[in-house]
Each structure stands twice: as structure tokens, then as C-alpha cells.
Amino acid sequence: MTSVESRPARRVRPPRAGTPNGQWKVDGSEPLNPTEVLKRADDGLNVRERIETIYAKNGFDSIESTDLHGRFRWWGLYTQRRQGIDGGKTATLEPEELEDRYFMMRIRTDGGVLTTEQVRTIGELSRDHARNTADISDRQNVQLHWVEIESVPEIWRRLEEVGMRTTEACGDVPRTMLGSPVAGIAADEIIDPTDALRVLSERYIGDPRYSNLPRKYKTAITGHPSLDVAHEINDVSFVGVVHPELGPGFDLWVGGALAATPRFAERLGAFVSEERVPEVWEGVTGIFRDYGYRRLRNKARLKFLLADWGPERFRQVLETEYLGYPLPDGPAPQRATGPGDHVGVHKQKDGRYYIGAATTVGRTSGTELIELADAVERHGSQRLRFTAFQKVLVLDIAEELVPSMVAELDALGLSSKPSPFRRSTMACTGLEYCKLAIVDTKDTARDAIAELERRLADVELPEAISLHVNGCPNSCARIQAADIGLKGQIVTDEHGVQHPGFQVHLGGGLASHTRAEAALGRTVRGLKVIASDLPDYVERLVRRFLADRTEGQTFAEWANAADEEALG
Template sequence: MAGLNPPEVPRTPASPSSAEGASPPPAGAHPRGSDRDGARPGRARRERRPLTWEEVRRRNYVERVKHEKLPFDLLDELPRLAATHYEDIPEDDILRLQWWGLYHDKPKVGTFMMRVKIPGGIVTPQQLRVIGEISRRFGRNSGEISTRQNIQIHWIELKDVPAIFDLLRQNGLTTAGACGDILRNITGCPVAGIDAGELFDTRPYVRALADFFYHNREYSDLPRKHKWTLAACPHQCNAPEIHDVGLVGTVVDGQPGFAVLVGGGLSTYPRLAEPLGVFVPPEELIDFLRALLEVWSNDLTYRANRAKARFKFMVEDHGPEAIRRRIEERLGRPLRPLAEVPRPAGRTGHLGIHPQKQEGRYYIGFPVFPGLISGDQMVAVADLAEAYGEDVRFTREQNLIITGIARADVDRVVAAMAELGFPLDVNPVRGGSIACTGNPHCNYAVGDTKPQLVRLVERLEARFGEAIADLHIHLDGCPHACGQHWVGDIGIQGTTARDERGEKIPAYDILLRGGLGPEAAIGRPVARRVPADRLGDYVERLVAFYLAERRPGESPQAFFRRHDDAQLLAVMEG
């Protein structure tokens, strides 16, 4: 995109081959009253002396694997791997396949989940058709929308990967960096460029960042996965507060640009992002983000231990002011200060029928519950969008949007989508509730997720009807939090318990008080190790209590904050 490429700034490459030792933290005073190593007061110190690459590779198996062969370079070997019997492929190469969007399906018998990376969640009808055809031909008609606006297909065999990659490449699609220690899919507002309420159209910037970083070998070896989101949606529907880097559209002195949040993330150590206190205009985005990646990537402290390698731990240790100082030193210039990050206007999933800012055109957001969409359905949706619309968008809450529909065709599209299995006239709780992949495909899951979410929602609908329309239930099968259970109105995480005979049984933790938006917060566990066959009872009693006792306009998050754990647990236990 013209005007977005920054001037060249001399830097040390981020890859392990660039140096055998890491630079020490920058000299100078550190904010927040931190001590000389830059750590925040009260934080456990990390290594005082600089680590070496030799030590890092000795401590961290994945860093050794990446050093011996950069995973991006595996692309040239795919024909060889495809012709090799699965059991004869080295485990190191199976790991490297993650950089090309391939994860073991469960059980590990030779089939893979393939994740197609879709910047901002936007695909043309032809691109969606190709993904659907790949699903039908190679993936047993499977498909799901992820919370990062990707499409995932299961049952992929390595022998078919070269042909699949050719189809994707011919249609402007890629799996590069969809998994692994790399920049993951850049997410955004799914109605960017068409919503009347947006501050400005961010699609060109998402596209430019994807073009620069997605296949960039220099940034293909990070300490761990790294997640960005970029939008100018007034509702901040893209959840910038739970990203490593959240770029929040704002306008300063008539100039569009971005406030920056850093250090967000979920998994086993959930954390909300903090303001970096800067304003970055679009023409400086690539330069700024390169410097940020290099500040993190070149500090070997965050490579030695994978459990503590995410960028959020660096922000936690040093604070955003120190991170900003390091970025400025890397750039060789100060960043423009920004006093305040815009607050979200509320919460929306962009579902239903909405007029676009393009006169006479509408977009329609359809719930895809619970995020599952078959190859047949993808092809049919693509045909519908091609006939009556413009493109298809995927949302963070695992739904889809068809854009550019003429007023005269709205009812026709709604009816056709209902026939495909995506009716609009359903309880909105179905569009606002999400579940991770879970069983039977995910090797980390210890319980059902999507089937369990369906059972829960159907049970709540049967008793409470539209009263639960605004409820957001987030259900995960493990602590990794792909389903974002830490920030749901009711968060549920799969675990295990013991029955009366001491045998392991599937169970769930129930978390409350989490949320996104103006009152963003990380939830906390209130009920632990609830046996799977009792989960519905616990949740139904909890929702009944909330609906009966809430104050006018009170959100679930505010309601649960008003009651202590003991009271809420007693309600759930009946």
C-alpha cells in the first residue's frame, strides 16, 4: 500500500543466526520505580546476566529445533514429506509443520488440522469456495471458524498437502504462520470498510501488515506465538485487551492512527493489555511493529523457558513504559505520546441486518453455532455471496457476515441461509457464545466443548427463552483458552475430577466476573471440578439466580461481582 512502507532503519536481525549472545537491557533510568534490571517492583527477577544462544537451545527443545532448520524452510521439503510414510517422518519435522498451519489431529495417527490464515477475517466468494472444496475433497467435509477469524479443516493427510497449498496459493490464500512461534492471523473488525459507525477503514492497513509479515522469514522465529488485532470499530469488537498488541483506531488533530495496547493474553496466565501511551500513524505502523518484535525477540530471557516466553511476560516484568523506551531506542526516535486510549462504546457481535455506509447496501451477520461450518456449507455460502453480495467475513465469536446485499435481496439471502442451516431468527445467545475445537480433534482437550455448549444453550433456551439473549458463554476444553473462557459472562474450562471409586472423570471449572469492553476483566474460578453430568444443573441454577435477582440493566459481570464466591457456589450446588 502506498505510503505505508516505512523508511529503512538499520537493525540486528531477529533470527537466532544473527548473534550468539543477547544484548543486555538498555541503560538508563526505568519507570515505575523499577530496579536496575528493569523489573517492576514486586516481580520475580529473571536472569541477571545475558543468556547465550547455546544455553537457550540447551534449555528449550523448540529453540533447538528452530535453529537446526528454520520451520519456514520446510516448504521446499513438503513433496518429500508427502511421499514419506507418516511414522517415518521425524518428530522435529512434525513440529515444524506448525509454521505451515498443520497440527496433529487427535489421536496422532497421521491426520492433521489445517488452519487457513485470513487477515481481518475477509474472504472473497471464490476464496471461500476453494476452502470449501478443499474441505470436501481432502477434509471429510469438516470445517470450523476460529476465534481468530480463521477457517480450520480436519482430517488432512500429508500426501495431499502439496496439492492443497497449490490451490490456496492460486487463490491468494495461505497457511503460513497460522501456527507456531510466529505472528498469527491479524484480526480486526469484521465490518471494516462498510460500517457507518467506524472511525475510518482499516482494511488497507491489515492487508499491508499481512503482506509484509506473513511470509517474512526474518520474523518467522519468535520466542512464542504473537497476536495482533487492528480496528477502528467504536465497539472494539475485536477484543484488543486480550492481545499481545492491540491497535485501537483513533483520530488525533484530524489525523487517523492507532493507540497501542500491549501485553494482553489468556491461556494459563491471563492478563489484560495495558496502554503503551503512544499514537502511531498508519505510515509508521510497519516500522513500529518491527521494532516491537525485535525488542522482544532479541531478549533471550524470553526464549529460555517456553512457559514464560509470551510477550505478555515481558510487559508484566518491565511495564509498558520500559517497553516503550526500548522500542524508541530501537527506532532511534521518540514515539508520539497519547494520553488516553479510546474506550469501547459497548458490545456487539455485528449480527442481524444492518445498512452499510454504501448507500442501498446491507450486511447480514449470521450465527454459526457452535462455530461449525461444513465444506458443503462453505461452497453454498460462497455461491450465495457471489450471486447477491460482495464478500464474506468471519467474526471473533465464530459467526459469519455476508456484505454488499441490495435491499431487494435481503429477504432472499436470509431465507437461503436458513435453508443452509444458519437461520437468523434464533436466540442471540447462540451468536454470542463460543467453544474451542475440543474433542474429538484437539490433543489438549480433556472434555467435550462444542457438543457441551450446544447442550447447555439448548437447556437454557428451553427454560429461559429470550431472557438469556445477551448472555455470553465461553467454553474451553483445556487451559489454553482458545475459547476465551476467562472473559465470558460464564466461563467454563474442561478439567478432570475423581468419582467415588477414585476413577478419573471429565469435569469443568466455572469462572465468573470476566468480560470484555468498558468493564474488561479476567474471570475467576468459583466452582471447581464440577462433574460433566452435573454441569447443566450448576449453570441453570446460576442463570436462574441472575435473572431473578439482577437489578435493571445489570450485566452478568456486575451481578456476579455483587455476590461473593460462597453465595454463588451455594446457588450452583443447589
């Protein structure tokens, strides 16, 4: 194996001549767009004091515009979509015309780690201040809706009493960090990332040195061989591996993100020991802060810098300018050993059991969260986890209590033996609350699941077929990384009538036990589906797959090889 020390030094190329990209270490820190001006004028972290002392006391109309439409995000707050505005108007109205006087509040839960007390508190806050709404996202956190500005300080107080916060849950900051939901409990874990994730969250969240990044910044860390944190689509990821000389540690990946210009993360080929995770994270984050592109918002994610630099140059800058030492080369992760959603009943390393249960596309309620916390405590546990696939894990259940716990979860609509469609369907917030959305997602996906369960009850699928429903092109539901990915748009039928619908992506996915590496979905020219026709389309597609597939062929393999006629 070639060591870093033996590689010849490579000179970092100077930036290309022409228009500056707003890279602080290259072009200086003069703001080049209105968002950068806003951030330079006042750090987003500072708006909390104004919320507590002015806005919550004087009401929505007292909120200054740059705070409302900018800095509030640093504390997990977005204005939600005004009810009754159809998706066809999303692109024609100004954001201020689309917004309501209520907020979506995102509660930060790094690694999806929760106690029953914390889950109960979220449920009570939902009941008391958010019209009983609560959505579990694919970032392992919870989103409340209908939150009024007057309620925000009280919500913060009650969250902080149980060790929770909304700090930097949105904004140009390190967002909620994904972590393996079975960290520290799985019998087949390579390395436990619990302490490393805790240090990252405690040390760097709310740190003004990293509260003004070029764009949002997503972190993931796992030590489980199922590759359960979607590491290929995060800005920085640490993936558990075993080094032949140095033992268990992490493989470093950077520069992943989807949205309108999807790009998977790349390995730097560097091995990171557990104790060095925080300083390596800080180094990668520092590169993004100092060299990231700030002139154009749509080019400001880390993936664009990595695309221009390449992994070798990125690693060189990390080691020479930010760490001051070389990282050892290391192995790539092995192929995933099983599904990363952890649905089902599994034995823990201590002999007790954890139970993974599927929500219906993340939708729950405050009342259900309170009942969930009560049920878990009745079964002798106080620990839960959310996954990066909108699932819920209950930990530490004694073997003799597993059947009873499974039954109570079922009664709450949380199935540990879900149908393939309930298990593998995800949906973003959608038109109901999101100002960017064009179509409804939660209800559309829920209705499609129920209909597909009915229509295909007699069909035995060789694998779960992932169905991801997104309300706009931004891919919060990972549409390009799904077997069937649906991007919301207005679709015109053969009679010239417009309907909410979807552009279809087929055959995408992340590295898993059924595929060796991640791949973006195939877009078939002209293939669009009206939302009301979604069950018809998916049923037709699944039956065609089952009829045409060769022995051992996965849905993704079939979809990428099939003629366009078979996919329509």
C-alpha cells in the first residue's frame, strides 16, 4: 500500500482567471450576492435574542425581513406555505406571496438519538403549539408545523430542559448530522461512532467559526456494515472500515449531494482513526468555508469545489493547510451486508433486542409520539432512534417482551413487518407546507401505498422496490437515488389539461446489499405521470419487471437495461 508520505507533493493550481467565485482564501471576503451581504452584516446565530426579546413579544408583523427570510433558518425556522395556493403558482409568485404567518420548526436530533422523555416532549410540544403535527424526515430529525412566533421561546425552553435544540437545523451551517441508528448496540458493528458524533455535535454546533458556510453542509458517520447513513450524498462522511494494520476506523468521503445537479461523494482514500474524526471534520469544513464558492448560490455546495479540484488535490489541501500531518491510506468499505433501514427484530450485542418499524412516509403526530414514548417505557426501555429512511427504532427490549412491543407498535401504525411498499416509500414535506413544492407528496404517497398493497397483495417481490416522492426538483426525498424516483411538476395531459404530476427517474440507488455502488436514476424522455395515476403506473411497471426480469436481476438492473417502451 502506498503511503501518503511516499507520494510526491503536488502543487495546488491557482484559480482560473476571470470572474471571482467568492472563495475567501482566493478572492477575499467581500460579499458577492445578497445572502452573503446578509450573513456578513450579522451572524444568523445572533437572531435568537431578537426572537426572544422582540419578535415573540410583538408578533409576526414586527419581524425584520432579513431575519425572517434569512437568519431564522439558523434556528430551524422557515415560514410555511400559505394554504390554498396550488402548485402551478409556485414558480410565478414571489416567496413572500407564498408564505404564511406560521413556521415549520426543525428539531435537531444528531444521529437520531432520543430518549423517551425527549420523544414525549416533542409530542407534547406538537400537541400544544403545532396543531399535533410531526414529521420524521430522512435527516433523522422531526419537523413541526403551524408554529407561531409567540410560541418559539417556550418551545426552546422545553426542548432545552430535556437536552434538545433547534440550533443550526437549517441555514448555511452544519445541519443535523446523520449517524448509524444502531451505533453501540448492533452485534455486527465495525466501530461505534457514538463518541465521535457526540464530540462533533457538542464542539462545533453553534460555533461562530462554522456558522457562515457557503451553503448548507451535511455530515454522516456510521460504523455499521449495512452502510446506513446514505454516505454518498453527504458533504462529508465517515464510513466504518478495518485497516489491515491500524484496526477499525473510518474511510473519508467528501462532496456528495443531490438536488438539481446530483453528484455522489468521492473517497479521498484516507483512513481516519476514531480520535481524529473531530479534527478531520473540522479540516474538511474549514476547506468548504474558506475555498467554497460563494458568488452563485446554485454553485455553492461542496460538490462543485470537489468536481473542480478532484479528490487528490482536496486531500492535499486538507493535510497540508488544515491538519498539518498526512493521513494514512486506507481501504474502501465492503459491500453492504443488509438493508440500512434496520426494519424488523434484531438481537443487540448485549442480548436484548431492537425493533425497527416503518412509519408511513415519516408522517406521525404529537399524540402518537406521546403514546410511543409511553409504550416503550412500559416495556422497560427509555431509548429510541430515528433512521435516515424515516423509520423508528426501539432499543433494549427483553426477548420475552418483543411480541408485546411489536403489537403496540403496530397499533400505533408503526409496522416491524411492513409491506414492501410501506417499507421502501419515502416522501418529502410537499405542497402541504413547503413553499418550493409543486405537488402534494405525503397524501399522494400514502394513498399509493395503500392501493399498491391492495392490488399487489398476491405478488411476491424478489426485493423491496424503493419509491421516493418529491414535491419539487430539490430531491429532499432522494429521487435520483431510488428505484422509482418521482420529481414533482405540472403535467399536461393529451387534452391540454394541467395536473399535478411527476417526472420519473428509474433505476437509481445508493450502495447496498443489492448493488455494489451508487448510481443515478435513468430519466426516460417524456415519461411523466399524473399524480392520480401513480398507482396505475407503479403497478404496471412492477408487473412488467416481474414478467421480463432474468434470474437474479434486480429492479434497478432491469430498469436501466429495458427498452423505453417497457418503462412507460
